[in-house]
Amino acid sequence: MIMKFGCSKTTVLRAIEQLERDGLVYSKQRIGYFFTLKNNQCIILRKPNISTSRSDQINELLYYNPKNGMYNYSNAVLDKSLAPHSYIQKCLRAIITGSSSFEEEFIPSPGLPSLRNRLSFLMVNRGIHCHADDILITSGDTQSLGTILKNVINQNSKILLVVPCYYGIIQFIESNKLPAVTIPLSDTGDEIDILNLEKILKTENIGLFYINPTIHNPTGRTLTTHTRNSIYKLMKTYQIPILEDDIFYDLMVGPDRPKPFKSIDDDNIVIYFSSFSKTLSPGFRVGWCLPGKFRKEIFGAELLNNSTVSSITQKILDEYLKRGYYTPHIVYLQSVFKKNNQFMKDLIAMRSENILSYTPPTAGFIHWIKLNKEFNMETYRKYCLSNKTFVPSGNIFFLDKTNTNFVRLCTGLKMNKKDITNLTFLINSLKNHLS
Numbered sequence: 448m449i450m451k452f453g454c455s456k457t458t459v460l461r462a463i464e465q466l467e468r469d470g471l472v473y474s475k476q477r478i479g480y481f482f483t484l485k486n487n488q489c490i491i492l493r494k495p496n497i498s499t500s501r502s503d504q505i506n507e508l509l510y511y512n513p514k515n516g517m518y519n520y521s522n523a524v525l526d527k528s529l530a531p532h533s534y535i536q537k538c539l540r541a542i543i544t545g546s547s548s549f550e551e552e553f554i555p556s557p558g559l560p561s562l563r564n565r566l567s568f569l570m571v572n573r574g575i576h577c578h579a580d581d582i583l584i585t586s587g588d589t590q591s592l593g594t595i596l597k598n599v600i601n602q603n604s605k606i607l608l609v610v611p612c613y614y615g616i617i618q619f620i621e622s623n624k625l626p627a628v629t630i631p632l633s634d635t636g637d638e639i640d641i642l643n644l645e646k647i648l649k650t651e652n653i654g655l656f657y658i659n660p661t662i663h664n665p666t667g668r669t670l671t672t673h674t675r676n677s678i679y680k681l682m683k684t685y686q687i688p689i690l691e692d693d694i695f696y697d698l699m700v701g702p703d704r705p706k707p708f709k710s711i712d713d714d715n716i717v718i719y720f721s722s723f724s725k726t727l728s729p730g731f732r733v734g735w736c737l738p739g740k741f742r743k744e745i746f747g748a749e750l751l752n753n754s755t756v757s758s759i760t761q762k763i764l765d766e767y768l769k770r771g772y773y774t775p776h777i778v779y780l781q782s783v784f785k786k787n788n789q790f791m792k793d794l795i796a797m798r799s800e801n802i803l804s805y806t807p808p809t810a811g812f813i814h815w816i817k818l819n820k821e822f823n824m825e826t827y828r829k830y831c832l833s834n835k836t837f838v839p840s841g842n843i844f845f846l847d848k849t850n851t852n853f854v855r856l857c858t859g860l861k862m863n864k865k866d867i868t869n870l871t872f873l874i875n876s877l878k879n880h881l882s
C-alpha cells in the first residue's frame with residue numbers, strides 16, 4: 448500500500464484504523480485485516496411515499512434524513528452537529544480508565560445515586576427543591592410518560608390534553624385505547640382559556656392533566672406565569688394530578704423564564720419529568736422523573752419491571768455534570784437557536800403577506816406555522832417530496848386529526864447554506880400553494 452499510494456506507513460495505519468472504526472474491516476490477531484461481509488451491513492431503503500396515517504407519518508418523520516436522500520426539518524430533535532462529542536468522549540475515557548469493571552455493573556432503579564444527586568442540583572435552577580431520593584432515572588421522557596399513564600390514572604377517568612400536542616402522548620393514548628378530552632391552546636400558544644378549563648373539570652371525569660408548558664411541542668411557545676398559576680389553582684381545587692413534561696426547559700433563556708408547575712406545587716400533585724434528549728442527545732435515553740405523591744406507584748412499577756438505564760450512559764452523564772460541562776453547552780445551544788430563530792422570523796415575515804400566521808418562539812427550535820387560506824396539504828407534501836424534502840401534515844398533533852392547516856418546522860441544528868436554501872424553499876412553496 449505504501450508503494451501503491453506513495454504514502455507513509457503511519458498514513459496507511461491511520462486509514463485502516465478509520466476503516467475499522469467505520470465497521471468496514473476487522474482485524475484478526477497475527478493474521479491481518481478482513482473486509483466485513485456485505486450482508487452484515489444493515490442498509491434500509493424505502494421509497495418516499497405520501498402517507499396519511501398518523502403512525503406512518505411519524506415513522507417517516509423519524510426516518511428521513513440527508514443520509515437516505517431526504518431533507519427533513521420536521522423532527523424536533525437536537526441534530527448531532529450540536530451534540531458535545533469531544534466532551535462526552537473525555538467523560539467516557541475517564542470512566543474507562545477509572546474502573547476495571549465499569550461495563551459489568553448493574554445499577555438498579557431508581558438509578559445511579561450520584562447522578563440523581565446532581566439532577567437534584569440541576570432542579571434548583573428550575574426553582575424546584577428536591578432530594579436525590581425523590582428522583583427516578585428513566586429511559587428518556589417516553590418511559591416516564593408510559594409508566595405514569597399506566598400506573599397513575601384510574602380506569603374510569605379521562606386524560607385531559609392541551610391541543611395541539613406532542614404526538615407521542617397521542618400515540619400512547621390511541622394504542623392503549625385510553626379515554627381523553629382536549630382543550631385548545633390559544634393561537635399565540637402562551638395561554639389556555641381558564642373558564643373553559645374549569646367547565647371541563649366540572650363536567651368530565653378527569654384523572655390527569657398532561658401539559659408541556661415550556662417550549663411547547665409543536666407550537667414552540669411557553670405558557671405565561673399568570674396562566675400557570677391559574678391552572679395550578681384549579682387543579683389543586685379539583686385535586687387533578689398535573690403531568691408536567693418539561694423536556695425543553697433548559698433551552699429557555701433569561702431570569703424571567705416562567706418557573707415549572709412543580710416549583711409552586713405545595714400540594715404535591717405535580718408529576719414532573721424531563722430528559723437530556725433536547726440538550727445533549729436523544730440517543731442517550733436518559734431522563735428523570737419527580738413523581739410527587741405518586742412515588743410509591745411510579746418507583747414501585749419501575750422496580751417491578753426491572754427497568755433501568757444503561758449503567759455506562761448514567762456514568763457518562765454523571766461525569767459530564769460533575770465536570771461542569773453542561774452549563775456552557777446550554778449557553779452555546781441558546782445562542783445557536785437565537786440566531787436560527789431570528790432567521791426564521793425574518794424569512795416568514797418577508798414571505799407571509801398575512802396568509803401565514805406565526806408567533807416566533809422566544810427560545811428553543813420549534814416553529815409552528817398556520818395557513819390562513821384554503822390549503823391542500825397533500826399537494827404541498829407531494830411537491831416537497833418531489834424536491835427531496837419531507838413534511839408531515841400538521842394534523843398528527845391533534846387527537847381528532849381534523850386540523851391540517853399547520854406546518855411544524857424545527858431548526859435544532861447548526862445551519863449551513865443548504866439548510867437556508869431548503870427552509871426558504873419550504874416557506875416559499877407554502878405561500879405558492881396557498882395563493
Ligand SMILES: Cc1ncc(COP(=O)(O)O)c(C=O)c1O
Binds near residue numbers: 586587589729733
Ligand atoms: C414534548 C415531548 N415529550 C417527550 C418527548 C420524548 O422524549 P425522550 O426522547 O426523552 O423520550 C419528546 C420528544 O420529541 C417531546 O417533544
